[in-house]
Amino acid sequence: MATAISVKNIRKVYPGQPPVVALADASIGIRDNEFFTLLGPSGCGKTTLLRMIAGFEQPSSGSLTMHGEDLLELPPHKRPVNTVFQSYALFPHLTVAQNIGFGLEMLGKPKSEIRTTVGEMMELVKMSQMADRQTGQISGGQQQRVALARALAPKPRVLLLDEPLSALDFKLRKDMQLELKRLQTETGITFIFVTHDQEEALTMSDRIAVMSAGEIRQVGTPREIYDHPAERFVADFIGDTNFLPADLLSVSGETAQVRLSSGREIAARTWEAGPQSGSITLAVRPEHASIGPVDEGLVTGTLGEVVYFGTDTHYHVALNDGTAFVVRLQNRPDAASSYTTGDTVGIQFGAGVGQVLRD
Numbered sequence: 001m002a003t004a005i006s007v008k009n010i011r012k013v014y015p016g017q018p019p020v021v022a023l024a025d026a027s028i029g030i031r032d033n034e035f036f037t038l039l040g041p042s043g044c045g046k047t048t049l050l051r052m053i054a055g056f057e058q059p060s061s062g063s064l065t066m067h068g069e070d071l072l073e074l075p076p077h078k079r080p081v082n083t084v085f086q087s088y089a090l091f092p093h094l095t096v097a098q099n100i101g102f103g104l105e106m107l108g109k110p111k112s113e114i115r116t117t118v119g120e121m122m123e124l125v126k127m128s129q130m131a132d133r134q135t136g137q138i139s140g141g142q143q144q145r146v147a148l149a150r151a152l153a154p155k156p157r158v159l160l161l162d163e164p165l166s167a168l169d170f171k172l173r174k175d176m177q178l179e180l181k182r183l184q185t186e187t188g189i190t191f192i193f194v195t196h197d198q199e200e201a202l203t204m205s206d207r208i209a210v211m212s213a214g215e216i217r218q219v220g221t222p223r224e225i226y227d228h229p230a231e232r233f234v235a236d237f238i239g240d241t242n243f244l245p246a247d248l249l250s251v252s253g254e255t256a257q258v259r260l261s262s263g264r265e266i267a268a269r270t271w272e273a274g275p276q277s278g279s280i281t282l283a284v285r286p287e288h289a290s291i292g293p294v295d296e297g298l299v300t301g302t303l304g305e306v307v308y309f310g311t312d313t314h315y316h317v318a319l320n321d322g323t324a325f326v327v328r329l330q331n332r333p334d335a336a337s338s339y340t341t342g343d344t345v346g347i348q349f350g351a352g353v354g355q356v357l358r359d
């Protein structure tokens, strides 16, 4: 699919004592029709990058193009993008329909076209029943829908969403996650979504850019990012991960042969330009490992806490090399684990499950 927005070597330094490097050297390509998420901890530069695409912020250096056209040359209102803000920014005394039509009126669209588009948008976000209600008198979730409809009404090519769900309670947020994904699929508009919530990013996105300290650390589908984190920061920030010290014995393409601290060897995933030998760290997700008899274990240790979570149970193992390791097993009434605290256990995981990490 064609690259819609190309961010190349963008740097943004805010003046001050000392100056703040909000974006160090960010490059990404966002495709047409994709739900693309910028994910990272607070202060990593997500909002700065979004505001730059919107035109509210200029980079210190770098380029920003959409389908080859220089976006930096265009003032915000000339860019084919629209933004949904966290605060919604609705007019409380105007009705739902008036709020949705507001941007179209500003653009001087004919009345009949505005009426038709507002109708379509209310239908899209399921707010037709509330057309004449003032937005000051509807719920937070309904306000969110109106804000979305208003931003979609001028039919932008790209919709920018800055943590739009953070003001909603847990249940509503879950519903709106599905709703946003549906809206993106139905309209075919490219969504660029900012969040610091990894679960939200995993459930909604076609692709995710994980950011840290003004840099893009990894870009990939949720599955790629989760199953094959490229580095310790990504592995740690997204989900839970075990980190095992290991020696890299050989590499062939994306497969590495590693020796664990126990002396046992196993195949793992690596990346093309990865290390070829030496000490490395292997990431293994808790649910990708299992526990069993010591002599069958790739690594061995003593079982500590066993914590029951309803759907699964977490087994905390103190490995013989001093590393802590957690195994997460799904609970099934017909297959309860027989291991208890104090048992000596072996940990197993399959070939290709472990991921060699970048430094």
Ligand code: ATP
Pocket: 014, 015, 016, 020, 021, 022, 040, 041, 042, 043, 044, 045, 046, 047, 048, 049, 196
């Ligand atoms: P959050 O999730 O908390 O919104 P973020 O990842 O969106 O964080 P940004 O808001 O882009 O991060 O901020 C990146 C860095 O730039 C932070 O250190 C922030 O303090 C700084 N920063 C942002 N805006 C300004 C500004 N106008 N002047 C000076 N520093 C700024």
